[in-house]
Amino acid sequence: MTENRYEMPFTRVEVAVLSLVExxxxxxLIKREDLPYKGRWALPGGVIRVDLDNDLEDTAHRVAGECLxxxxxxxxxxxxxxxxxxxxxxxxxxxxxxxxxxxxxxxxPVAGKRITDLAWVPVDxxxxxxxxxxxxxxxxxxxxxxTRAQIDELDFPVGYLPEKFTLSELQKVCEQLSGSRIDxxxxxxxxxxxxxxxxxxxxxxxxxxxxxxxxxxxxLEPKP
Numbered sequence: 290m291t292e293n294r295y296e297m298p299f300t301r302v303e304v305a306v307l308s309l310v311e312x313x314x315x316x317x318l319i320k321r322e323d324l325p326y327k328g329r330w331a332l333p334g335g336v337i338r339v340d341l342d343n344d345l346e347d348t349a350h351r352v353a354g355e356c357l358x359x360x361x362x363x364x365x366x367x368x369x370x371x372x373x374x375x376x377x378x379x380x381x382x383x384x385x386x387x388x389x390x391x392x393x394x395x396x397x398p399v400a401g402k403r404i405t406d407l408a409w410v411p412v413d414x415x416x417x418x419x420x421x422x423x424x425x426x427x428x429x430x431x432x433x434x435x436t437r438a439q440i441d442e443l444d445f446p447v448g449y450l451p452e453k454f455t456l457s458e459l460q461k462v463c464e465q466l467s468g469s470r471i472d473x474x475x476x477x478x479x480x481x482x483x484x485x486x487x488x489x490x491x492x493x494x495x496x497x498x499x500x501x502x503x504x505x506x507x508x509l510e511p512k513p
Contacts, residue, residue: 298371299379302348303334303425305388305432306361306396308409312465315409316429318418319356322403325377326422330408332429333357334384349387357398357407361389363446365439367431370424388432390439390446390466413468440466443485445506455494455501456480 306317318330333356335348342348346364353361364387371383400407410418412433419426439445440463450459456477464471480486486504493500 296381298381298383299376300337301334301376301382301384302337302345302352303332303384303386303428304349304353304356304361304364305332305367305386305429306353306357306398307388307390307412307432307436308393308396309462309465310393310409310411313411313413314433314466314468315411316415316432317357317398318408318410318421319400319404320406320408321422322405328405329420329422330410330418331422332425333404345385346387348385353389354401356401356404357396358401359396359398362391362395362448364389365435367428367435370428375424386428386432388436390436390449392449395448437467443479443483450506453489453492453503453505455503456486457501459486459504 308315308317317333319333321327321329321331333352335352335355337345337348338351342351345366349364350360353359367386367388369383369385371381373381375384376382398407408418412429415421415426415429421429443463450462454462459480460471460473460476463476484507487507489503489505492503494503495501
């Protein structure tokens with residue numbers, strides 16, 4: 290009896306790294322050195338190495354290290370994309386996609402393997418670097434959509450926020466990430482209802498007339 294043989298798709302991991310740079314939400318792009326799409330901007334990515342990677346997250350961290358020289362502090366999986374036309378190097382190509390929202394001072398990327406340049410590109414100015422290689426423009430848009438939905442729920446990656454902040458500072462960060470104005474009363478009501486922050490006793494910022502209380506993330510588990 291002949292054993293069935295399955296032709297496996299060309300399988301990669303792509304990583305969308307987002308950060309606030311000079312108060313604008315940006316995505317980190319690399320410029321490709323090799324074909325296909327030589328000289329085009331793209332997301333950092335690489336093939337799954339069965340000899341090196343124990344799981345998909347291992348691949349994502351290895352890819353970030355090889356492409357950007359960094360260890361990303363927090364990853365979330367977006368999903369998977371694939372088709373016969375995704376990559377001209379293969380008859381069928383698949384990618385598992387991750388995103389990372391990081392504080393700009395947490396990582397210091399440098400151009401790595403098969404990369405001629407890299408740049409933080411404001412998501413509102415992405416057209417200046419398009420068309421991106423492969424289907425990466427659609428991936429960036431999905432990463433942006435999911436990240437903004439996360440921020441709307443006040444769900445911050447571990448270690449993203451500073452240890453101390455005023456509520457006005459926190460609201461400003463959320464507005465910069467979401468790309469829209471936030472109603473102050475609704476914002477503070479949501480913080481209270483979910484018990485996400487707590488005041489630091491005796492600490493204030495600002496002038497003598499109207500000092501602002503200083504907060505930190507609550508030690509309690511956030512309400513679902």
